[in-house]
Amino acid sequence: MNQRGEAPISVIKRLPVYLRVLDNLVKRDIEVVSSKSLSKETGFTAEQIRKDLAFFGAFGTRGTGYNTNYLRERVLRIIGLDKQTNVAIVGAGHLGTAFARYNVRENPYTSVVGLFDVSPDIVGENIEGVPVYHLNDLQEIVRKERVQVGVITVPAVHAQEVVDRLVEENVKALLNFAPAKLTAPEDVRIHNVDLTIELQSLIYFAKDELNEESTQDLE
Ligand SMILES: NC(=O)c1ccc[n+]([C@@H]2O[C@H](COP(=O)([O-])OP(=O)(O)OC[C@H]3O[C@@H](n4cnc5c(N)ncnc54)[C@H](O)[C@@H]3O)[C@@H](O)[C@H]2O)c1
Structure with a gap:
């Protein structure tokens, strides 16, 4: 079964972010991680993280969290980075x-x-x-x-x-x-x-917050 075929693109795009955080946790010998701490490290909500990971099977244990090494390996495999x-x-x-x-x-x-x-x-x-x-x-x-x-x-x-x-x-x-x-x-x-x-769309989304006085009209 092609697991990637079932998850929305937005979920797939978050996987490399999880991988980066998990890499870091593995390096620090942190064996178990909760969706709450993953949320702190990634900026995504804990609920979002649980939902994302559930697309690929339930990896966590309720009340305990995820085994960091195992989750990292699963994410690697899902993305396709387990092979060079x-x-x-x-x-x-x-x-x-x-x-x-x-x-x-x-x-x-x-x-x-x-x-x-x-x-x-x-x-x-x-x-x-x-x-x-x-x-x-x-x-x-x-x-x-x-x-x-x-x-x-x-x-x-x-x-x-x-x-x-x-x-x-x-x-x-x-x-x-x-x-x-x-x-x-x-x-x-x-x-x-x-x-x-990316820069131009940032300006669009932030335009109300940008300081009017420091910007000049082009026309
Ligand atoms: N997407 C982005 O965010 C972003 C950011 C910066 C640059 N760019 C784009 O990336 C490209 C490269 O930008 P850059 O600043 O590195 O330019 P650059 O001029 O420094 O580098 C371009 C390189 O391509 C080589 N080249 C030219 N024709 C070639 C060919 N047919 N085959 C192989 N190599 C060839 C040149 O010799 C040169 O070394 C441009 O198209 C630029 O518009 C995109």
């Missing part, structure tokens, strides 16, 4: 290299096996142990390293050609940072990330 996932980042500029650095340091669950670029200024370099290859080597490395996820951090005008190359190599999951509308076959999943849109 190899990632390639295409575009080794500001964002691509920052993303690579951060993931090498902070994300033990995926392995960035290579960055790819076309600029002679960066090809051949090494970012936190991750080699920067020329785009021409994409096919060879994707096959050799069994890359499953592609991250797109090239200028928008080049993003579709990068998608096409990754799709040709059978990469089925793409995380796109370029502000471009990309197309791929139905069995390829593309997630778009746009921090500028």
Whole structure:
């Protein structure tokens, strides 16, 4: 049974947050955690947490809480992080290299096996142990390293050609940072990330609280 198929996207999106907190608790040798303390650490309500976790089976013991290790392993398995996932980042500029650095340091669950670029200024370099290859080597490395996820951090005008190359190599999951509308076959999943849109929507939601005097009308 595909457990992920049954839970709403909002629940799935909270799972990595639970994982981060559980990782921390395991590191601190905390063996049992209540939904109340998970609530304190995540900011979600205890009821929400119990409901979320119940989607995947009842893991907790009433009055005691959840076994931290067990819950962490379940969450890892539900997300699909119990097996190594190899990632390639295409575009080794500001964002691509920052993303690579951060993931090498902070994300033990995926392995960035290579960055790819076309600029002679960066090809051949090494970012936190991750080699920067020329785009021409994409096919060879994707096959050799069994890359499953592609991250797109090239200028928008080049993003579709990068998608096409990754799709040709059978990469089925793409995380796109370029502000471009990309197309791929139905069995390829593309997630778009746009921090500028996040910033703009924050301003919309906070606009009543923003100090009127410190803002100037643009028109
Ligand atoms: N989603 C967000 O929140 C967010 C934030 C910042 C930047 N961006 C976007 O991310 C992308 C990268 O931004 P940046 O600031 O790192 O730019 P950058 O110019 O620093 O880096 C882009 C890199 O892509 C390389 N490149 C160009 N064409 C390529 C190709 N066909 N194949 C491989 N590499 C190629 C360039 O040589 C360069 O190293 C842009 O599309 C930008 O708009 C998105």
